Amino acid sequence: MKPTAEEVRDALENTNIAEVKSYSGRGMYGKECPAMDLEEIDEIAILFVMLTRDHPNLADWMARNVKLDNMGTGYVVYWPRASYEQAA
Numbered sequence: 001m002k003p004t005a006e007e008v009r010d011a012l013e014n015t016n017i018a019e020v021k022s023y024s025g026r027g028m029y030g031k032e033c034p035a036m037d038l039e040e041i042d043e044i045a046i047l048f049v050m051l052t053r054d055h056p057n058l059a060d061w062m063a064r065n066v067k068l069d070n071m072g073t074g075y076v077v078y079w080p081r082a083s084y085e086q087a088a
Helices: 005-015 043-054 056-065
Strands: 020-023 033-038 067-070 075-078
Touching: 005 020, 005 033, 005 043, 005 056, 033 043, 043 056, 043 075
Parallel strands: none
Antiparallel strands: 020 033, 033 075, 067 075
C-alpha cells in the first residue's frame, strides 16, 4: 500500500540524519515530495538501515521508489510517488 507523503516525512524525520524538506525533482512539474539533502552517498545506506529497523514495511516501499539527484555539492534523495496533494 502506498504511504502518504506525511508518513514518509515522519519516518525520515525520525532518523535524524538530515532535515526533511519538500522537493520538486525532474519530471515532477512543480509537485513536491519529501526529500533530504545528504553530503555523502554512503549516508543513503545508513538512512535505509535506520528505516528498516524502525519502519520495515515502509522502508521496503521507500527503497523501491527512491530517486536521487546529484547537486554537485551533495545529493538529494526524494520520493516523487509520495508527492504532497495540491490543495484545490
